[in-house]
Amino acid sequence: MMGRLSAMFFLIGMSPGFYVPVLTNILLKAGLDSSELQWAWLAFPLASMISPLWIGALADNRFSAQRLLGWAGLVSALLLGAGFVTLDAGMGPWWFLGLFFASSVIGASMWSTLAVICMRHLRHSERDFPVVRLGGTLGWLAAGYVTSLVLNADASPVAGYAAAVVRLLGGLLAFTLPDTPPPGRSRSWRTLMGFDAFRLLRERDHLVFFATTALLSMPLVAFYMWLPRHLEETGDTRVAATMAMGQWSEIAAMLLMAALMSRFRVKTLLLTALLLSVLRYALFAWSGYSGERTGLLTGIALHGLCYTLYFITAQLFLDRRVAPELRGQAQGLLSLVSNGIGSLAGTIMVRVWYDQTAGTDGGSWLSYWAWLGAFIAVLTLAFAWFYRGLPAGGRGSPGS
16 A cells, blocks of 8 residues: 555656746746746646645545545646647647646645545554655656656756656556545535634644745745756756755655654754755855855755655644544645745745846846845744644644
């Protein structure tokens, strides 16, 4: 079972790994301007505000999670492939943007739905989930190298075609996963729309955690959206492969997660992730100042560690602290605030900030990355002050 779950993560991680690291370069080469580029990057955040919470509620109350996952994979793959066909055919940006958005709406729930399946069937979720989730990291890593070194598609719609094929395979595999029937039977419209998840925000720690996650996701968008542009300006011709460096540290962090979760409080792990994120953006800023790629490469290498310590800890935290009948919705809420609200606001923020700094004549990447790093530093201090956590030995022991 763990093998199939890991293979599923591999395929849904591999799919965006083909095109996300190079999407900016693909669209710029296709002739889109920065405004149209922004709409492409807004597609997934907008989609994440629509489907994950709702799909999570359906998995909690109406349909088997593996069937929801399978249909999401099949339909979103067809829409994604069609979108890149229109881009390749020069049919105009809005054909691509419309199909890309539709694909994102259908596919946005896949990560959180698969997490629900894993948490339900793995005997020791805190020990086994990071190992299974490692498949997604390996998939993203493999896609980056295939894009650059095999397909030579660092600025080509071919990366999108590969992503669609892999997601289609993932959709088919999903139907073979263990049956995961809904634990609840509620038929109220409030529950089926996923609104019950917002009850979690009544608890102080949950409110602080979700607010921090949304705010952290804002500058995180810049890593995916504009770092490839910075790398290209330094002369990097294998951007996808370079961006894949972050997955190596993610692999190491995933393998250590079980030990870390058993020895350290959740607050400690989340704070460590935030502090490393500050360091990462400081390294990007230093490269902006020096013109060298060393800071960029070191910061990319830290990305996987930062991501794992925060977002995988977050998923395990919710499984530990939330009642079983709300866990699907809780994972959907996490996706909504991170991939939805935070990324939506962040996409607009980092694009406007780019146009005012690095995107201007004689503009500076130093200012661009430094101010984003300062934003995360303030967020880190706020989280350290307001988040309390549970004492060791309390509910969800060790301390949360």
